[in-house]
Amino acid sequence: MSRFVDRVVLHATAGAGGNGCASVHREKFKPLGGPDGGNGGRGGSIVLVVDSGVHTLLDFHHRPHAMARNGKQGQGGFRAGASAEDLELAVPDGTVVFDGQGTIVADLTGPGTRFVAAEGGRGGLGNAALASSARKAPGFALLGEPGESRDLVLELRSMADVGLVGFPSAGKSSLVAALSAARPKIADYPFTTLVPQLGVVNAGENVFTVADVPGLIPGASEGRGLGLDFLRHIERTSVLVHVVDCATAEPGRDPVSDVQALEDELARYTPALGGELADRPRLIALNKIDVPDARDMAALVAPELAERFGWPVLTISTATREGLRELSFAMAEQVREHRAAQPIIEATRIVLRPQAVDDAGFTIEPDPELPDGFVVRGARPERWIRQTSFENDEAVGYLADRLARLGVEDALANAGARPGCPVTIGDVTFDWEPTAPSTIASLSGRGTDRRLEQSNRIGAAARKAARADRRRQRTDEELFAGSDDSADDGH
Structure with missing residues (x-):
């Protein structure tokens, strides 16, 4: 089973440019042949390219060092050195690139998007290119420039429309499996989900993606449980859905306090891409109503949740699939409204x-x-x-x-x-x-x-x-x- 990696450090070293050549043309009966040294070739650059077939940063975890080839040195007879090919590295859609100071330098979204992580060095000029009316026979050439070397942090932020948040064992993975073709691991113990899971949902004519992140617990912002590390995968989501376990037997827990505890933890998370999670529309899904006591609990707390938070409240059962159709269409409506409110993306114009x-x-x-x-x-x-x-x-x-x-x-x-x-x-x-x-x-x-x-x-x-x-x-x-x-x- 492949390992999921969503944060790596990449050490990118571009290739150096080739040195120019200092050469003088030598041929019989031509004692004043003049300089004929060629230019050096350009070094290869490190380029990150979004590939729709890549879903994790695992390759960079095993090979964190990327080095491009150097350009070739120029030669006599006006022969320029060959330039090195760029080293292209495939990254998942939604990869965010940070520099050493934690500043975002690139947000890679959309297949084919490219970002030059390290620029290759330029080749040095040969003495033929340095010749002029004042310097007719240069006895030197310029050196090639070294390639750029950078340490970058790559973080994957999933491209999902809907994010599912909730306590461990609330049924988020079961909900993803019931709504889509995704098959995450499902078990009856907490923290079964260790990595984010994505699924594609069809609701009538609407198609959207759902992301399930590992469960949150009170104190996650201080490092309890799996912490807030995986919340980066819901930064791009347009809708958040609280999946609440109405059948829990843990003392001191009830659906209202669970939602409030989750909101307190979400408020402590600051998205690196800007904006606030508090601005996202919410839905509340009261799960496990196939259990009689849970159905009674859901009917009891639904009006209170709607009055206190002002969000739509739906009751569902992932085991019997009751209420899933209504939930999927409610999520689709929220996603559709969010997409309609987004500005039209115009082609990037080159500004000189x-x-x-x-x-x-x-x-x-x-x-x-x-x-x-x-x-x-x-x-x-x-x-x-x-x-x-x-x-x-x-x-x-x-x-x-x-x-x-x-x-x-x-x-x-x-x-x-x-x-x-x-x-x-x-x-x-x-x-x-x-x-x-x-x-x-x-x-x-x-x-x-x-x-x-x-x-x-x-x-x-x-x-x-x-x-x-x-x-x-x-x-x-x-x-x-x-x-x-x-x-x-x-x-």
Whole structure:
């Protein structure tokens, strides 16, 4: 028998991007082939996908670690590395994803719904992509970015329309079995139901689902019994049904006090998806009226329950199926009214929010750990740090150029930074040595090939000017001057 698991911790690690390639084209009779290093491939992402064929989080309980593949490294000859495929993980409909702080980051409802749990790292650029008019032959490439790593909590909240609540052995499982094709375990001892049970009910033209959660007892909010752990499965329900045992022989218990005790416990539960359980419409089902004393008890307390709580009260027997038809149609009517009151779900529209013109994309803060130090925070500077190989001087120079163009140097100077003070970006701390703004253009010459600058080849403009000079008509003075020069040169 498969085990029911409705809460797991998932350790998701996306794949890293492949490194770019630093390569120079080498071919006979082509000494200046130029850079031809390809880009690295993108790392695979971890994606959660709702699958209607999955009903539990058991797979994540046995395999809590999910790792996607890394992207391939770029190669010479402009060959880009292959990107890794995303790792898709099937989850049940109704799965809610929490981050480490307990904040909901995704509510996965509807087959095919997707959520990227961890983003794969981008591949690094090869030196062919880094070549420019100022940097014609880069001797370096960018590193691939590491994949995102996250610890997420997955909780299953069943997609049921009606939730059954009641004391242990009140007959909730028997009611689900009598109304639907579900066959939960039924026995004559408390807490027979250890996990939520779902069933599909047909009431005329209406079809809805019913969820049965383990029984509640007074003090469940303090951990007695099975506690309130399974009440998450009725958070999405539109109707709550109190199943009351009218044949119980326990001293101090009666249907009115049972309903009040259950309401007190429900009031202590706060749904993570928002809203309050107190706002849900209620029905009261007085069960086991096939027992004579229970039938008398139900007839006695039904008016009091209706007057005290103001909810419809029905009498049923799951053993003889008496009253089940009326109960199913009453539940169907409540569900129909709830569905009609819901707003029409519109297709999600993509909203583009351009970055503000004056937004530099980074901030500078004093370093709380290093005296006279500063910390630069921002998506782009931190990404550039991860992409840089600090063993390559040209790569470090390229990083300095990028930071200078972004305005990090000017911002550090305005913040009071002095040469030699420690500056931290991401996981790297270095001593700041500012460069003058006028030297930024000269710094960008790193990575040039001197052989390209020493070429004696005549350009197209010079050849065109010489051709025009040869074709123009010359005056007599120019002709005689040219002949005199030739005579002087020859003798």
